[in-house]
Amino acid sequence: MSNQEPPKIEFPCPDYPIKTLGVASDEFLDVVLAVMDKHAPGFDRDKLEVRASSKGKFQSYTVYITATGIEQLQAIHEDLKKHPGTRMVM
Structure with missing residues (x-):
């Protein structure tokens, strides 16, 4: 294992990029x-990038923002x- 810190x-x-995976619906996109x-x-x-799962039950949304700080990213993650x-936020 490497002890390198992430960049x-x-x-x-x-x-x-902020990627969110969730149940496909107009409400979730909103x-x-x-x-x-x-x-x-x-x-x-x-x-905005939208991808549907193979069966259409889930959708992933990738949004590109100007990240201003770690606090902003944490707040986005928590709210999503x-x-x-919501199934996953990356």
Whole structure:
């Protein structure tokens, strides 16, 4: 095993990806976008990536934001995890 530390993020960090996996629904997408609007206002909605699972039950959303600090990233993660349809946040 290596004792290397993960690379440090330099803030602000443009085009920082936030990926969320959840139950496919328009409501879940609205929640993801609302959380991003709250914590990363002005993010580029045109860069939103949507992928459906093979059976269509789940969808992943990748949003690219300008990350301003670890506190912002933690707040986004916490707010996304509060939704019952969320399965994973990366």
